[in-house]
Amino acid sequence: MEGMETLLENALGGRGHFAFPGVLLLRGPDALPFLQGQATRDLRGLSGPAGALFLNHRGQIEEAATVFPHPEGFLLAPWGALAGLRARLERYLVFDQVELLELPLYRLLHADGREEVAESGEGAYPEALYPLYTLLKGLPLLSDIRGELPQSVGLLHLVDYGKGCYVGQEIMARTEGRETHHRLVGLRALGKEGEVPCDLHWGGRRVGTAKRLQETPFGPLGLGVVRKEVPFGAELEGGGGRFRLEPLPFEEASWSGRRSSA
Template sequence: MGRMERLLAQALSGEGFFAFPGVLLLRGPDAFSFLQGQGTRDLRRLSGPSGVLFLNHKGQIEEAATLFPHPEGFLLAPWGSLEGLERRLRRYIVFDQVELVALPLFRLLHADGREEVGERAEGALPAELYPLYTLLKGLPLLSDIQGELPQSVGLLHLVDYGKGCYVGQEIMARTEGKEVPYRLVGLRALEGGEAPAALTLEGKRVGEAKRLLETPFGLLGLAVVRKEVPVGAEVEGGGGRYRVEALPFKEAAWSGQRSSG
């Protein structure tokens, strides 16, 4: 077994951590009220690290981050780029007395689910392993969820209802308790194609392939499809053909041992 496969098996077993450079400090007299009016989490309930979504007025995800309490305000560790998150926040600063400061810190994401902020990244798992790890675990990247409603990609637990007004809150309130027509699923390639791409079932568009990745187990991917598309269905798109699978992939339990069958 090669080094990368060994490290993948280690990560899938919950050992090790990934490190992502760049953390944003939000501070100033209006830091609380500004952030409360931007993100989906209720800051009054914040007691530790917490994922937070930043929506547009249609309730679609624009940015996401892990939010940490800080003595001067709040730390935001982006799920995408630091520049993208800062740009999203600055767009809504008008008369707010807030300051955004990029810090040379790291978001440390442990394979067992814990998150923390660190000053160094020594000992981290290779960054190039992260897309494969998240794919097998069924964890979407920011690029997979941008433009989608939180409910459609399994992130409704990051929306605190009843917290008051924030960007996208009106749409979230309208859809509270209602089932949305899409869900996040896995794709196993039967014939390789490209992503992102529209997916069809029996000639009808049913969703979108978000990303595809070569893995030790073949070409796998993530997609958002209509809920009536059953697990096991064969869909087409981007020049490929795929079987819809539940997440996480069964290979997420891989221990590094290959079947002899």
């Protein structure tokens, strides 16, 4: 664990990178119009990597990926499983002249936020470190946000309004400018951890959902989607446990190697 803590400190300090195998090449005469009709981002004139969401007809997140421009079309590096993203896209392929090819490439995510596609993942942090890193930084995994509206999990910046029709666009247009009732928050387990995912209750009423909980050098921490009227510092119940609501990123994201006293 001590070696992992050193790696975690380096990653939180913006050093090093993570590597995720498997990239999709989307190419063909209809590559641009097809992807425009699927992703939340406007991909016309794309000159560098851009995060994009893939919604269902209710505006809820199904998949997410980083999209890279490519001479033949686009490279899509999934934030979840490659098979999941491919299945999502193939579900909407009808008469489109589009080809999906799986390439043995890697999405490199640098701890300072940069992204690139590479032929090798050599030198990357161990895969097991990534969930812990994202948790402390307040960066949700795809499993944390699937089924949620982009604005409820702080990902509205990945939605380009006015780009034209795409799956889920009608719902996003209806909610543009409206107040968001939920937000992504941190959860600190108090005593008994409880089983997650679970509903969260405050003052006897349901106010949200705990999405993830895991052991860290600072005790069990997690992520949840909770109504905005619940203040930070409030104690919530769920899954047989109690949790304190905290803002993201966790204060431990600026960890200097010392354990939290909390």
